Amino acid sequence: MERFEELKKAVEGVEIVDAHAHNLVAIDSTFPFINCFSEADGDALSHVPHTMNFKRSLKEIAGLYGSNISLHAIQESRQRFGLESSTALCFKAAKISVLLIDDGIEFDKKLDIKWHRSFVPTVGRILRVERVAEKILEKGSNGTWTLGSFMEIFTEELKSYPLIILANTVFAFKSIVAYRSGLAINTEVTEKEAEEGLNDVLCAGHPIRISNKNFIDYIFLHALKVAQSYDLPMQIHTG
Incomplete structure (x- = not known):
């Protein structure tokens, strides 16, 4: 394997762009640490420690912290180091030079995007x-709400973000349309179908969760046009 040593060294020295990150949380957040390894919940969460991804990640983090290879030992190390020190240690080891954060998920004591700029x-x-x-x-x-009144505000909101040049600069739009209704996006969806879809979403009550296919396809296509007008990429999260 000696012939690959030069390649291995080159790969390990490359800085990376993390284009699918989420906000870190405060050290005393109620967000379960084990959920950093998996989005599983309920009974499925008990299977996470037996997965290859969990075991590999645990070993790598323990090596970085100099702790025993256990979830408890790593959590103790995080508490001892503090959030800032452990964050700096992990980001340096990962050689992350660009961090693009999707802050559309709500976490307890979620840290704002500006906080991450120290690392x-x-x-x-x-x-x-x-x-x-x-x-x-x-x-x-x-x-x-009508489709017209909603789309007017939605369009204004989308157009305002690319103009923000302070802490929360938008680098791209992102859609989870593939999660909610699949990648077979109907490019011919009508206003009538979208209006009916909006009513369906509203009738489901709060908290609002957009999953109606016609409505989500309609807003995706509209957001794509806005992204194009500002020369912004559109990420489609597929898993």
Whole structure:
């Protein structure tokens, strides 16, 4: 394997762009540490420690912290180091030079995007368009929204983000359309179908969760046009 040593050395020295990150949380957050390894919940969570991904990650983190290879030992090390020191240690080891954060997931004591700039040279925001839409709809009630009134505000919101040049600079839009309704996006969806889809979403009650295919396809296509007008990429999260 000696012939690959030069290649291995080159690969390990390359800095990386993490274009699918989420906000870190405070050390005393109620977010379970084990969920950093998996999105499983309920009974499925008990199987996580037996997965290859968990075992490999645990070994690597323990080696980085100089702790025993156990979840408890790593958590103790994190508490001892503190969040800032452990973050600096991990980011340096990972050689992350660009961190693009999708902050569309709500975590307890989630740290803002600006906080991460102490550890990575370039930090930007990935705007999850469905979460923008859900937040808008949560401000109203079933009787106040029409497709027209919603789309007017939705468009204004989307267009405002690329103009922000302070802490939360948007580097790209992101859609979870593939998660919610699949990649067979209907490019011919009508306003009538979208309006019916909006009503379906509103009738489901709070918290708002956009999953109606016609409505999510409609807002995705609209967000894509806005992204194009600002020369922004559109990420489609597929897993």
